[in-house]
Structures are given as structure tokens and as C-alpha cells.
Amino acid sequence: MLDFYCQCGNSIFFNNTRCLRCERRLGFLPEARRLTSLEPLGDGRWQVPPAGSVLGRIYRLCTNYSDHNVCNWLVPEESPHCLCPSCRLTRTIPDLTEPRHHALWAKLEASKRHLVYNLMQLGLPIIGRDQDPDNGLAFDFLADRDANTEFTERLAGQAQINTGHANGLITINIAEADDVARARMREQMGEHYRTLLGHFRHEIGHYYWARLIDNTPRIDEYRALFGDERADYGAALQQHYSQGAPADWQAHFVTPYASSHPWEDWAESWAHYLHIRDTLETATEYQLVAAPPWQRDSSDFDALSHRWTHLAIGMNAVNRSMGLPDAYPFVLPARAYEKLGFIHRVVDGYENPAR
Ligand SMILES: [Zn+2]
Ligand SMILES: [Zn+2]
Ligand SMILES: [Zn+2]
Structure with a gap:
């Protein structure tokens, strides 16, 4: 930013x-x-x-x-x-007759604007439903009847719906905008990081997989790195939720959830790529890290990952000095960096006249 x-x-x-x-x-x-x-x-x-x-x-x-x-x-x-172009992407807003929903809607729109800004900065295509009725991007912000009791089941259901991102529709449970509900969910899932912005960055990853990888010459390299996405998605998620991630997940994946299926590995890696690009932009802007030694759109991912490692270690140390949890509570294996490098080439290689 x-x-x-x-x-x-x-x-x-x-x-x-x-x-x-x-x-x-x-x-x-x-x-x-x-x-x-x-x-x-x-x-x-x-x-x-x-x-x-x-x-x-x-x-x-x-x-x-x-x-x-x-x-x-x-x-x-x-x-x-x-x-505006960001608000036009929202197809369904929460029911505003429920008094709490206005504040949750505001947080959802704020995170979506942040996401849209990042995508614009990276020169990525943002094709809405108005331009592409079948596969264009749209957001549904939906509420459970009772966010406290149905939240878990709802999310499990949404994981199935994620396959629907092939058609561009992203559904977000508005309980994710409630800090208490989201923190409770983070504890239940044993996660170190769960944010509204992170959800948007993950879900948009599914949209770009369909746009930039599926049915393109990049699919072979994708499968070599992430695995074959034709594996049964429903069965893979069921296995993940019943048995958890494999013991050696840290050698291959950015997060335990990324190990569930090649689509989720892509979406989790994509989210991390957006974390890294946006946070590096912010840190560079505020002179917390040296400006990149290459031109803005250079494909030098090694230099980018080197700057990121330096920044992430520094951010975490600063947070600890403030008595806060780590800002970036992840340790990425070399294999995850290979995946991020592929995403970098996909993003960087995207030919967009707006750039
Ligand atoms: Zn707007
Ligand atoms: Zn997903
Ligand atoms: Zn002023």
C-alpha cells in the first residue's frame, strides 16, 4: 500500500x-x-x-x-x-435490517477495496459479472442465521462451494468480519493467522487459477509444482478435516490447509504472494526496507524473496517487542518459494495494457 x-x-x-x-x-x-x-x-x-x-x-x-x-x-x-469499481463487484450485501450487519458490511467492503487495489497495482485483470456473465467476478456476503452456532458447519460447506470459484463467484460468510467470531474460529482450527483480508486474498486465488492457469499452457508446470487438481476435491477436503495435514507438511506447503488439495495449495500460495507484494510495497514506501535494486516489473523473484525474508524477520521481532503475536507467523520451505516463484512469473508475465 x-x-x-x-x-x-x-x-x-x-x-x-x-x-x-x-x-x-x-x-x-x-x-x-x-x-x-x-x-x-x-x-x-x-x-x-x-x-x-x-x-x-x-x-x-x-x-x-x-x-x-x-x-x-x-x-x-x-x-x-x-x-465504484470495487462496490460493483458485490452481488449480495448483508441484510441491513439486522443492526449489526452494517458494521460487518463496512469491514468486508474495506477489505475488498484493499484487495482490488492490490490487484490493480499488479496489473491483474478484474472482469466482473457485467462483462462476463458466466465467469466474471462477483461477491456474495452472506450471513448464517446464527453466526455463533452455525459458523463451523457453514465454513465446511463453503469449502465445497470453493470449487464454484471456477465460475467467479466468491461467497464470504459475514461472520468472518466479526473479530470475536473469527478469533474463536482461528482457535478452533489451530491457526496462527486468520484475517478478513487473508480470506479475500485466498478466494481470489481460485478466481485467478481459472483465469490464468486452467486451460492454458501453464497447466503442466502448475501440476508439476502443486500436484494434479483432478484428484477428487470433496474427498480430499473430507480427509483433511478428519485426519489433518500430513506430518511432513512443513517441507512442502505454506500452511497445513494448503496440503488438502492442489487447488487449495494454489489459493494459499497465491494469498501469501499477495501478502508479500503488498507488505513489501508498504514497507518500501515507509522506507522500512531498502528500495528494490531492480526495475518495478522485473521478474527477479530471488531478490524479492530475499527482501521479504529480511522484512518478515524484522516485523516479527518488532511485534515481539510490543508483546504482540508474530506479524507473519510462517516459515516457508524452499518448495513453497518455488511455488511463489511460479505465481510471480504468472503475475509478472500477464500482458495487460494497463501496466
Ligand atoms: Zn464504492
Ligand atoms: Zn480455497
Ligand atoms: Zn488536509
Whole structure:
């Protein structure tokens, strides 16, 4: 995540809606991938101050910003859409007659915007249902009747639905946005890391597997590294949930869950790749690590993984100094780095005119 500044010079952050110093309204410009302060023109129209590549253009607030305060992105005045590119990807929002749901929805949208920003930064295609009705990306944010009692069963059911990511639909149980429910689940599953952003990064991995690997010449290299995904998915997950990961999983996988099936190995590895790219971008922006010694889009994965190892060790040490759990509670085996290197080549090699 990059660092952004208000026109008054104050630092502003990705989810902010107002500058805390000058109180100007803020909005994120998806096409420029930056947060900016705005000048009101009346009638719901806002102007970007005269600086940068979008100077002087007029915008509206995304309707989820103006009406629900669960977004902070902008829509060009002339756009036919009321919603921003991130909000347009949500097909089903939680039932807002339930009072707690608004806050959970806000967290879900915030994590999704973060994800969409990362995907844009990497130049990855984001094809919604409006452009591709059969396989386009869409999100359903669904609630159990009782998040406390049905959460576990619901997630087990969703693991089956994950195969449905071949058609681009991502379902997120909104209980994952509830910090207490998610922490309880993390304990039950014996996990060291469970975050809303992590869920989005994992699920989008299934979407990109279908887009970038399935039915492409890359499938052979994928199978050589991750295994043959034609193995029975339902049976593999059932075995994972009844018997757990194999004893030597740490020699091959990023997480125990990655050992369950080659699709899940890909999705878990993909999530880690996004953790690494975004966290390195942030750390570089704040000068916590040296700037990369290569051009931005270079395919030098060795240098990237070297910088990452250095940063992850440092972050964990800093967290321990604060009495907090490790920020990155994983030790990746060489085999996992090979998989990440493959993902890096897939992402880096993706030919997108937007880059
Ligand atoms: Zn300001
Ligand atoms: Zn929006
Ligand atoms: Zn999955």
C-alpha cells in the first residue's frame, strides 16, 4: 500500500474519508490508484485539486460512500455507474435490517477495496459479472442465521462451494468480519493467522487459477509444482478435516490447509504472494526496507524473496517487542518459494495494457 497526502500536506490513509488536519473530504481515484482530497462543487460533485494526472476532473462519491458510508471511492461525473469499481463487484450485501450487519458490511467492503487495489497495482485483470456473465467476478456476503452456532458447519460447506470459484463467484460468510467470531474460529482450527483480508486474498486465488492457469499452457508446470487438481476435491477436503495435514507438511506447503488439495495449495500460495507484494510495497514506501535494486516489473523473484525474508524477520521481532503475536507467523520451505516463484512469473508475465 502506498502512502498518500492531502493537499494540506497531512498524511492520509487508504480508508480515510476526511483529512484530520484540514477536514477536507477525501476520496480514492481508482484509475489513478491514489487517495486525494476534494473540493466541493455542490450537487454531489467534487473536484480533484489541480495536481497530478487527473487534475481538475469532476467526480461523484460512490453511492455506497454517500448513502451508506461503507466506501470512500470516487466515480467520474460522466460515468453511467453509481457505484465504484470495487462496490460493483458485490452481488449480495448483508441484510441491513439486522443492526449489526452494517458494521460487518463496512469491514468486508474495506477489505475488498484493499484487495482490488492490490490487484490493480499488479496489473491483474478484474472482469466482473457485467462483462462476463458466466465467469466474471462477483461477491456474495452472506450471513448464517446464527453466526455463533452455525459458523463451523457453514465454513465446511463453503469449502465445497470453493470449487464454484471456477465460475467467479466468491461467497464470504459475514461472520468472518466479526473479530470475536473469527478469533474463536482461528482457535478452533489451530491457526496462527486468520484475517478478513487473508480470506479475500485466498478466494481470489481460485478466481485467478481459472483465469490464468486452467486451460492454458501453464497447466503442466502448475501440476508439476502443486500436484494434479483432478484428484477428487470433496474427498480430499473430507480427509483433511478428519485426519489433518500430513506430518511432513512443513517441507512442502505454506500452511497445513494448503496440503488438502492442489487447488487449495494454489489459493494459499497465491494469498501469501499477495501478502508479500503488498507488505513489501508498504514497507518500501515507509522506507522500512531498502528500495528494490531492480526495475518495478522485473521478474527477479530471488531478490524479492530475499527482501521479504529480511522484512518478515524484522516485523516479527518488532511485534515481539510490543508483546504482540508474530506479524507473519510462517516459515516457508524452499518448495513453497518455488511455488511463489511460479505465481510471480504468472503475475509478472500477464500482458495487460494497463501496466
Ligand atoms: Zn488536509
Ligand atoms: Zn464504492
Ligand atoms: Zn480455497
